[in-house]
Amino acid sequence: MEGVRSLLVESLKKYGMPFPVDSNVCTGWTRDLPKRRETIIFTSCMYQIEPIVPRLTKFSSVAGSLKGLSPLAKLIKPSKTELERAYNILNNIVSALKRKGIDLGYLYEDEPYSGAILLELGLLEEFANHAKAVYNKLKEYGVKRVITVDPHTHNALTRYKEFISFDVDVMNYLEVVSSNKKVEDEYTIHDSCLYSRFLNLRERYRSIISDSGIKLKEDLLITGKETSSCCGGPIAGVNRDLSEEIAKRRASDLNSLSSKLLVLCPICYVTLSPYFKGEIKDLAEVIL
Amino acid sequence: MTWEIAINRTIRNNVPRVYNVLERHPYIKDLALELRKAKLDVINNLEKYVEETVESVKRIGGIPHVVSDSHEAREVVTKIIGERKRIIMGKSMVAYEIGLREHLKRLGKDVWETDLGEFLIQLANEPPSHIIAPAVHMSKERAEELVREALGGLSEDATHEQIVARVREFLRDKFINAEVGITGANAISADTGSVILVENEGNIRFTTVSPSVHIAIAGFEKIVPTLPYAMMEALVQAAYAGLYPPTYVNLTSGPSSTGDIEMKRVSPAHGPKEFHLILLDNGRVKASKDSELSEALLCIRCGRCHLHCPVYRVLDGKWGTPPYSGPMGAMWSYIVYGNANHSLLCTHSGGCKEVCPMKINIPKVLERIKSRAWMQGKEVL
Numbered sequence: 274m275e276g277v278r279s280l281l282v283e284s285l286k287k288y289g290m291p292f293p294v295d296s297n298v299c300t301g302w303t304r305d306l307p308k309r310r311e312t313i314i315f316t317s318c319m320y321q322i323e324p325i326v327p328r329l330t331k332f333s334s335v336a337g338s339l340k341g342l343s344p345l346a347k348l349i350k351p352s353k354t355e356l357e358r359a360y361n362i363l364n365n366i367v368s369a370l371k372r373k374g375i376d377l378g379y380l381y382e383d384e385p386y387s388g389a390i391l392l393e394l395g396l397l398e399e400f401a402n403h404a405k406a407v408y409n410k411l412k413e414y415g416v417k418r419v420i421t422v423d424p425h426t427h428n429a430l431t432r433y434k435e436f437i438s439f440d441v442d443v444m445n446y447l448e449v450v451s452s453n454k455k456v457e458d459e460y461t462i463h464d465s466c467l468y469s470r471f472l473n474l475r476e477r478y479r480s481i482i483s484d485s486g487i488k489l490k491e492d493l494l495i496t497g498k499e500t501s502s503c504c505g506g507p508i509a510g511v512n513r514d515l516s517e518e519i520a521k522r523r524a525s526d527l528n529s530l531s532s533k534l535l536v537l538c539p540i541c542y543v544t545l546s547p548y549f550k551g552e553i554k555d556l557a558e559v560i561l
Numbered sequence: 562m563t564w565e566i567a568i569n570r571t572i573r574n575n576v577p578r579v580y581n582v583l584e585r586h587p588y589i590k591d592l593a594l595e596l597r598k599a600k601l602d603v604i605n606n607l608e609k610y611v612e613e614t615v616e617s618v619k620r621i622g623g624i625p626h627v628v629s630d631s632h633e634a635r636e637v638v639t640k641i642i643g644e645r646k647r648i649i650m651g652k653s654m655v656a657y658e659i660g661l662r663e664h665l666k667r668l669g670k671d672v673w674e675t676d677l678g679e680f681l682i683q684l685a686n687e688p689p690s691h692i693i694a695p696a697v698h699m700s701k702e703r704a705e706e707l708v709r710e711a712l713g714g715l716s717e718d719a720t721h722e723q724i725v726a727r728v729r730e731f732l733r734d735k736f737i738n739a740e741v742g743i744t745g746a747n748a749i750s751a752d753t754g755s756v757i758l759v760e761n762e763g764n765i766r767f768t769t770v771s772p773s774v775h776i777a778i779a780g781f782e783k784i785v786p787t788l789p790y791a792m793m794e795a796l797v798q799a800a801y802a803g804l805y806p807p808t809y810v811n812l813t814s815g816p817s818s819t820g821d822i823e824m825k826r827v828s829p830a831h832g833p834k835e836f837h838l839i840l841l842d843n844g845r846v847k848a849s850k851d852s853e854l855s856e857a858l859l860c861i862r863c864g865r866c867h868l869h870c871p872v873y874r875v876l877d878g879k880w881g882t883p884p885y886s887g888p889m890g891a892m893w894s895y896i897v898y899g900n901a902n903h904s905l906l907c908t909h910s911g912g913c914k915e916v917c918p919m920k921i922n923i924p925k926v927l928e929r930i931k932s933r934a935w936m937q938g939k940e941v942l
Binding site: 470494505 | 906932
């Protein structure tokens, strides 16, 4: 375990991410945003990098991926299609925020990682240290408010104040945007565990979805707040077999409702994709 | 595959039923909130409440025993039982926690579990997979096979009803001839020393009344301030387990007694001559003083969190150290056995905290235990 901890910390120090990642992959989605603004979009490179995570964790755990694949990881890039999809989602979100009159910045290669993996693995001391570093970076750029785009980053940043003194406002794009399209279609939904049960956004995004015209196919035992299951993604770094088994069962349950699925998290998308028989779309691809 | 079939059937049978119970009896949620407050008070003053319980048990003619660990608990039980041979048990997680059945069998006692689920577990020689439905991992087909092999007298393709009837027939003799009955406790009232036991089968009534000695064994956290709170715990537990109203709620205050001659209370009467209450620490006091863990002691063992946990559902009931499985089990495996590793498998899906009647933030407690797993530095990943 000690090895895993030091490898994670080392990678965060060296690459700013838990895995070695080419920063162009993270920043390539925009050149249009100014760098210095009081309000910034905070991507944490989640949408951009998540497609390659299953390849990184093929050796069954964080230990496997870091020990076995780190030297190669820099060479592994999401495919062009995967990147285009991620970049499209981020640009849709930015457009939606701009439509709300938000003057938005982006830190590009200086954007730090949220530290979500440290928090979720229980490396709490390391998380607190990482949070301090992120806070210092945000202060250096005069940032007063960050707008997150995924549940794991949002959760990590909203929890900073439990660990450090933190006076930057944290919002999620779902709290701000409205639907920009009329979509006459029917989907089922896989809720993000964090958005739905920890971050109080479940009713908010359901309302945006409803405004767009989308009909959701729901079922008490499959999409209920208390009953819907995790996609399995967050446990992949600890036990890949367990993660895949959860994903298989979850996809099968969701398929029993529909062959069209809406997700709100890049980890859910990547984890469920191999097993869901049909079309999976991120909310920001469909209604923004 | 058997597990997947069994757990899916269990969820379909149980989860909608719990929602129906809570909708039909909205006062249950209020009782749960009130109970949480009372239990918090006990957790914050655990040793004081243990002392009060001890005094109350003495006052009603029972014999209290306060034990610090599993070894001491087994020793106390051994002494109480003495030369007696025939023992029946009503399902008790604490009895499992201290390895009591196996201990008594090693001493050459004739020991039988009387709860159907626990009886199946005994026949299969397997650990329990759920806190209130210990044989939830067994499909009906597997239970049928076990009973047929162990007891015979079961036709091919026996129904659920026929399996239950065959076990009933076998256990009648054990109930009638038992010398000692051992049970757990769903709640214990500090002010009266009474033990509350909730059940549906009727086996606990037999176990607490038929033998001449009744031993109840429970963790400190089962203590509540007063008897009404103990009744409350029984009702809330049954409702959140989807078994409401429970068929039976048993209240035991000391050995049997009568007041029929000049209204003088005399003991024993028809039931047990001796009543022993064994209160077990096994890490509970330490946990009560640990602000990151103490919330776990609020658990009333309704087992609801299990059925809302994706990890439990996949891991074949084997997440946690028996008898403590599932999300609550990942917490309790650390409190009782010091095993922090189970926490690392929590995906923080959060269903457990949503459905917990005691509002325990289980993912948060497990997050703190994860941190300790890293500090222990064992190779678990």
